[in-house]
Amino acid sequence: MTTFELRLFKEIAATRSVTKGAAHCGVSQSAASQHLQEVERRLGTRLLDRSKRPLDLTPAGRLFADYCREAIRRREEFELELEALKGDVAGAVRVASIYSIGLSEMGRLQEEFSAACPAANLHVEYMRPDRIYEAVGNDAADLGLVSYPQSSREIAAIHWREEEMQLAVPPEHPLAARPIAALADLHGQDFVGFDEDLSIRREIDRFLRAHGVTVNPALQFDNIQMIKEAVALGRGISILPARTMQAEIAQGRLAAVPLDAPGLVRPVGILHRRHKKLNRAAQAFLELLTGSD
Numbered sequence: 001m002t003t004f005e006l007r008l009f010k011e012i013a014a015t016r017s018v019t020k021g022a023a024h025c026g027v028s029q030s031a032a033s034q035h036l037q038e039v040e041r042r043l044g045t046r047l048l049d050r051s052k053r054p055l056d057l058t059p060a061g062r063l064f065a066d067y068c069r070e071a072i073r074r075r076e077e078f079e080l081e082l083e084a085l086k087g088d089v090a091g092a093v094r095v096a097s098i099y100s101i102g103l104s105e106m107g108r109l110q111e112e113f114s115a116a117c118p119a120a121n122l123h124v125e126y127m128r129p130d131r132i133y134e135a136v137g138n139d140a141a142d143l144g145l146v147s148y149p150q151s152s153r154e155i156a157a158i159h160w161r162e163e164e165m166q167l168a169v170p171p172e173h174p175l176a177a178r179p180i181a182a183l184a185d186l187h188g189q190d191f192v193g194f195d196e197d198l199s200i201r202r203e204i205d206r207f208l209r210a211h212g213v214t215v216n217p218a219l220q221f222d223n224i225q226m227i228k229e230a231v232a233l234g235r236g237i238s239i240l241p242a243r244t245m246q247a248e249i250a251q252g253r254l255a256a257v258p259l260d261a262p263g264l265v266r267p268v269g270i271l272h273r274r275h276k277k278l279n280r281a282a283q284a285f286l287e288l289l290t291g292s293d
Contacts (some may be wrong), residue, residue, distance in 0.1 A: 005039055006068040008032060009047070011138060016054035020041075076277060078158035078160035081214040091280060092121040093282040096132040096141035100244045101222040101268065113261035119233055121279035128222060129198070136271045142282040143192045149269025156274050158287065163241035163263040165204075167257040168231050175237070183261050190236035191215035195222045198264060204239050207264045228254060241266045 009142065012021030012032070022032035047061035057065060071171065079091075087233050097106065106124055111218055127135065129148075135141040137154050137213070149157035167181045186208070193215075194201035202219075218236040221227050224244050231238050232253040239259075245277050248254035270280065270289055 001039065001042075001071075003072070005035055005166050007073050008035055009039065009064060010068040010072060012036065012048070012055070013061065013068070013136075013167060016056070018048075018055070022139060023047055024134075035165055041059050068143070079279065088245040091279050092123055092284045093143065093146065093192055093279070094141045094148050095122065095124045095125050095143050095285070096135040097145040098129055098132065098147060098223075099126050100147075101145045102126045103225060104247065109285075109288065111286055112190075116288065117281060117284050122281075122283065122285065132271065136273055139273060142272065142278060143154070143233040143286060143289075144271035145268070146271060147266050148174070148203070149267065149271060154274055155271050158270040158272070158286075158290070160268045160270050161269050163243050163260070165239050165266055166204040166242040166245075167256050168228065168238040168240045168245055169257065170234050170250060171239065171255045173255070177259055178257055181257040183208075183213050183259060186213050186215055186237070189215055190218040192218055192227050192230045192238045193220045194227070195220055198222065203264070203266075207239075208259075211261055263289075 008025050008027075011024040012018055015021050015024070018032050018036065019029045022029045027034070027035075036047070041062070043060070045060045046058050047064055049056040049058055049061075082273065093117040103126075104126060110122055110124075113120070118205070125135075127139070129146050130145050132141070133150075133152075133155060134159050136144040144155075145160075146157075149221055151157040166187060167186070171177045175185060178185075193204065196202075214237075219227075219230050221230070227238050227240065228245065228248055230236065232248060240256075245254050245256045249256055270286065271287070
């Protein structure tokens with residue numbers, strides 16, 4: 001069996017779905033089905049009970065799934081021990097990041113990582129938070145960078161930092177000249193917010209309600225970059241992590257004003273799969289992250 005076939009069946013067994021298992025391994029559903037049929041042919045037995053939904057494993061399928069998990073674990077351990085013998089920090093680290101961290105900081109982090117580990121490769125993909133948890137849980141990413149991190153039975157979240165949230169306004173807005181913005185001044189203002197399914201939206205809504213502030217929802221987006229653009233174009237004000245606005249402030253496109261009611265912060269964390277030994281490249285990048293603010 002090839003490593004790909006082992007990983008593919010492990011994912012199919014975990015998700016009880018050929019389609020989901022294929023997606024986790026980056027292949028089409030039809031390709032995954034062909035691989036699965038070939039594995040069953042070679043083993044001379046059915047691994048899945050296809051009459052049930054979701055799919056169920058046959059007794060042989062459960063035995064093979066255990067074998068796949070153990071074989072993959074042993075291969076990971078072998079690769080780590082081999083890296084240690086070689087001495088150099090080499091290999092690849094796969095990072096899944098929310099857009100605001102990736103776009104504002106990944107350039108600097110990539111430069112620092114390349115300088116410290118020239119033989120290692122850093123691959124970054126930008127995703128929505130729910131997809132990052134999925135990528136880390138399914139081993140499509142070694143590390144995930146998210147806001148409002150949550151641990152689970154399969155995923156561990158490491159606290160990274162807390163980012164102060166401030167009022168985001170166009171430079172010509174009356175509130176831009178204030179050293180501190182009173183929350184009462186936000187009442188009735190056109191507001192550019194986050195999509196309702198995001199944790200940061202729920203936290204901002206809770207904060208405004210707690211202080212008796214009602215804003216006028218103007219636009220909403222699923223990422224900070226789009227919100228910053230809308231605010232810069234005068235479509236409304238917003239509340240964003242101050243460090244994500246540094247480039248636009250330097251360009252004269254946004255102003256960030258502290259709020260008179262402190263305590264609103266965005267926690268940011270690093271995700272990794274529990275019980276997985278990171279390769280030396282991933283461990284080195286994790287150390288770089290935790291050593292920076």
